Amino acid sequence: MRAPHFDLLIHGADIADGTGAPLAAGRIGITGGRVRVLPPDSPAHADRVLDATGCVVAPGFIDAHTHSDLAALDDTGTVPAHAAVLQGVTVEICGNCGDSAFPAPYPDFGALARAHAEAGRPNHLASLVGHGTLREAVVGPADRAATATELDSMCRVLDEALGSGAAGLSTGLIYTPGSYADTAEVTALAAVAARHGKPYVTHLRDEMSRVEAALEEAVRIARDSGAPLHVSHHKTAGRHGWGATERTLPRLLALRAGGMDVTCDVYPYTAGSTGLAAMLPPWAHDGGTARLLERLRDTGERARMRAAIADGVAGWENTVGNGGWDRISVAGAVRHPELHGRSIADIAAERGADTLDVVADLLLAEEGDVTIISHSMREDDVQRVLAAPFAMIGSDGVPKPGLPHPRWAGTFVRVLGRYVRELGLLGLPEAIHKMTGATAARFGLTGRGVLRDGGHADLVVLDPAAVADRATFADPLLVPSGIRLVVVAGSVVVEDGAVTPARPGRVLAC
Numbered sequence: 236m237r238a239p240h241f242d243l244l245i246h247g248a249d250i251a252d253g254t255g256a257p258l259a260a261g262r263i264g265i266t267g268g269r270v271r272v273l274p275p276d277s278p279a280h281a282d283r284v285l286d287a288t289g290c291v292v293a294p295g296f297i298d299a300h301t302h303s304d305l306a307a308l309d310d311t312g313t314v315p316a317h318a319a320v321l322q323g324v325t326v327e328i329c330g331n332c333g334d335s336a337f338p339a340p341y342p343d344f345g346a347l348a349r350a351h352a353e354a355g356r357p358n359h360l361a362s363l364v365g366h367g368t369l370r371e372a373v374v375g376p377a378d379r380a381a382t383a384t385e386l387d388s389m390c391r392v393l394d395e396a397l398g399s400g401a402a403g404l405s406t407g408l409i410y411t412p413g414s415y416a417d418t419a420e421v422t423a424l425a426a427v428a429a430r431h432g433k434p435y436v437t438h439l440r441d442e443m444s445r446v447e448a449a450l451e452e453a454v455r456i457a458r459d460s461g462a463p464l465h466v467s468h469h470k471t472a473g474r475h476g477w478g479a480t481e482r483t484l485p486r487l488l489a490l491r492a493g494g495m496d497v498t499c500d501v502y503p504y505t506a507g508s509t510g511l512a513a514m515l516p517p518w519a520h521d522g523g524t525a526r527l528l529e530r531l532r533d534t535g536e537r538a539r540m541r542a543a544i545a546d547g548v549a550g551w552e553n554t555v556g557n558g559g560w561d562r563i564s565v566a567g568a569v570r571h572p573e574l575h576g577r578s579i580a581d582i583a584a585e586r587g588a589d590t591l592d593v594v595a596d597l598l599l600a601e602e603g604d605v606t607i608i609s610h611s612m613r614e615d616d617v618q619r620v621l622a623a624p625f626a627m628i629g630s631d632g633v634p635k636p637g638l639p640h641p642r643w644a645g646t647f648v649r650v651l652g653r654y655v656r657e658l659g660l661l662g663l664p665e666a667i668h669k670m671t672g673a674t675a676a677r678f679g680l681t682g683r684g685v686l687r688d689g690g691h692a693d694l695v696v697l698d699p700a701a702v703a704d705r706a707t708f709a710d711p712l713l714v715p716s717g718i719r720l721v722v723v724a725g726s727v728v729v730e731d732g733a734v735t736p737a738r739p740g741r742v743l744a745c
Contacts, residue, residue, distance in 0.1 A: 241266045242725060244281035247288035248696060253675075253685040255668035263292050265692040268725035268739075272688055287696050290719055293667045294684050295325025295358070295693035296647045297674040299500040300467055300629025304329040304336040304347075307356040313636040315712050317734050318644035320358040322704075322715045323695035325723050326743065327360050328629070328678055331467060332438040333367030333407030338392055344399040348742035355738035357728040358721075359693070361678060361745055363405040363436055364396045366424060367413035376523035378415045386423055393427045400744025402678045403433040405467070408440035408449070409552045410513060411520035418452055425460035433745070434496075434677065435462040440550070443557040443611075444475035450483055454490065457497065465677060466499035468631045469620050472507065472611040473557025480616040484623050491625060498677055500629035501620040503649045505612040506708075508566060508633050508640035511605035512598060514555050516543040524603045531595040541591040558611050560590045564708075567606035567637030568597060575638045576709060606635050608708065621650070622660055627673045641711040645704030648715035652703035663699060679745040696720040 241264035249258040250272070262273040264281065273279060298319055306316040319327055330336070341347040344362065351360060369389045374381050381389065393404060404424055407413050425435040435457055439449035450466070457464035466487075471479035490497050512520070512527060519540055520527050530536040544555050555563065561580035568574055574582060574597070583590040597605055620626050628650055632643030642649075647670055654660040661669075675684025682691045695718065702717030714732045721729035724739035 238278040238280055239264060239271070241271070241279060241281040242283070243722070243727070244279055244284045245287050245292050245696060246275070246284065247286050248290040248292040250686060251291050251293040251664050251667040252687065253294040253668060253672035255664050255672070257664055258291065263686065263694065265722065265725050268692050270686055270688065270690045270692045270694070272686060285696070285720065287719065289700070290696050290698050291663070292686070292694055292696050294671040294686050295695050295721065295723065296323045296628075296670040297326040297328065297680065297684055298324045298630050298632070298646070299328055299627050299674045299677070300331050301327045301329050301632045302331060302334070303327050303360070303632060303634050304362065306634040308350055308354050315634050315639065315643065317357065318634065318712055319630065319632060320721060320723075321718065321729055321732065321734065322644065322646070322648045323697065323718050323721055324647060325358045325693035325695070325721065326680060326683065327358065328363065328402060329360060330363035330365050330401070331405050331407075331436065331631075333365045333405055333410055333413040335362055335365035335368045335405070337364070337368070337396065338372045339368060344396050344401050351742050356740035357734055357738055358723050358740045359743050360740065361402045361680065361743045363403050364393055364401045366404060366406040366416070366421065367410055369393060369424070370412045370416060374412065376412050376520070378411070378518060378521035380417065381420055386420060389424060390427050393424055397428060397431040397433055402745040403436050403465075404428040404462070405436040405438075407438040409438060411517055414440070414517050418456060422456045422459045425456050425462040429461035433462070433679065434465045435460065436465040436467055438467045441552045442470050442476065443473035443552050443554070446471050446476050446479055447482060450486065454495075457495065463496040464498075466497070468507070468629060469499040469501055469626070470507070470612055471616050473554065475557055477613045477616065480619040484619055487623070487625065498625045498627065498673075499620065499623070500627050501617070502629060502631050502642045502646050503617060503621060503654060504640070504642050505614055505617055506608050506610045506640065507612070508606060508608050508631070508642075511565075511594060511607045512603055514563065514594065514607070515540055516548045516551055518548070528599060528603060531599050537591055537595055541589075544591070554609055554611065558609070562610040564608045565605065566608045566639055567635045568601050569604070569636060570601055571597065572637065606633060606637060606639065608640055618654070618660055621654055627669045627677065638708065639711050641704070641706035641708060644712050645706035645715060648702050648717065649704035651697070651699070652717070656699065656702075680743065692722055692725040694722045
């Protein structure tokens with residue numbers, strides 16, 4: 236029998252197949268954008284043969300949670316669009332936290348797919364449908380209940396998007412206008428996802444002092460709608476939430492034991508990132524960004540916001556009230572780069588100003604668009620979620636100018652370097668499963684996430700002794716070490732720390 240011929244043949248590496256099975260010897264052949272798994276001594280020929288002795292070849296990583304919907308479409312050169320693929324991510328799942336790129340600014344899933352196809356991208360993208368985006372398109376940015384007619388419209392748009400290939404429904408119930416919705420509204424929408432067999436993916440209404448109540452709301456939505464439940468970036472943050480993973484994780488395990496399809500994702504850092512405006516109470520956002528900025532110009536409204544942060548608002552997460560302005564630092568403010576990396580408390584002290592006034596003035600100067608880092612978590616909670624058998628890995632990457640959170644460039648390699656090699660919290664096959672096969676199964680990415688004959692040729696070759704994150708809060712886009720090769724759709728898109736000219740990525744239908 237004639238030996239098979241491949242475009243690329245990888246030999247000498249151990250194979251982590253994405254299922255969590257032990258590493259195995261073998262060779263990987265790639266041709267026509269598909270994979271073939273061969274015995275280690277099987278004869279084969281190839282246009283290119285890669286000796287990967289000492290390395291591990293694995294399915295390409297699938298990032299369960301990004302905000303990279305439009306990153307590859309930016310033509311300013313200021314958005315770090317390639318940080319994910321440089322660490323081995325071959326599929327990014329965007330549209331999270333209730334915020335997707337359709338039905339606005341793109342009218343539908345197909346329009347988004349065409350835009351990315353025209354721009355070109357090195358890796359693939361899949362997208363959820365954001366509840367907040369749906370709500371704003373139909374109801375507007377108003378703090379009120381949706382009418383029955385409006386809810387029917389949202390359900391219809393969601394149904395069309397899911398039928399076109401969107402991966403599921405996402406909510407961001409701390410963010411307006413999504414936070415203006417009650418449980419019944421979200422349940423009705425989740426029922427649409429359930430009819431498509433797709434998950435309800437939620438940034439809980441509270442991840443701090445009321446995280447357990449917020450989790451129970453998500454459970455009710457899943458049970459009443461019939462949708463699988465996926466909890467985004469599960470954490471118990473803020474001083475009133477620290478340690479609560481000792482209760483939330485057993486609760487999730489019990490639900491799974493009882494037959495509920497529930498999973499979560501997690502990033503390996505004790506800091507989060509979001510918009511500075513999200514630190515303000517929900518009523519301040521009623522009417523959208525323009526109305527928020529009007530209120531920020533009003534000293535009386537500033538006083539109300541200051542009091543709301545100090546005293547709390549029923550049902551509001553109140554990040555600052557759970558931590559403090561000293562834990563909030565500026566990550567992205569295009570007109571004020573000199574503030575990047577500095578805490579709000581430090582800026583206010585230097586100016587001899589009130590912190591709320593500093594926040595208001597900065598948001599006004601930046602037209603509401605300021606990104607922050609929030610140092611709000613504890614390492615023991617992070618490790619408990621990472622180790623949970625139903626947790627998968629998501630970066631929650633926010634690719635924006637400035638000093639973005641290093642998770643955008645470091646999440647996957649940090650798990651492999653720090654939590655696998657250095658701390659032994661996870662075994663290598665288990666960690667890779669959390670980054671590949673588990674995520675592909677959750678989001679309906681057929682033929683991806685597992686190395687098997689006929690599967691899509693999305694893979695990564697890494698050195699397990701050297702793989703590590705280099706990105707820091709001060710220098711958040713440093714290229715990781717130990718990623719030797721990244722292949723997408725059979726084409727080499729990253730080699731030895733550099734992105735190649737190949738652009739085989741596309742928007743995937745799930």
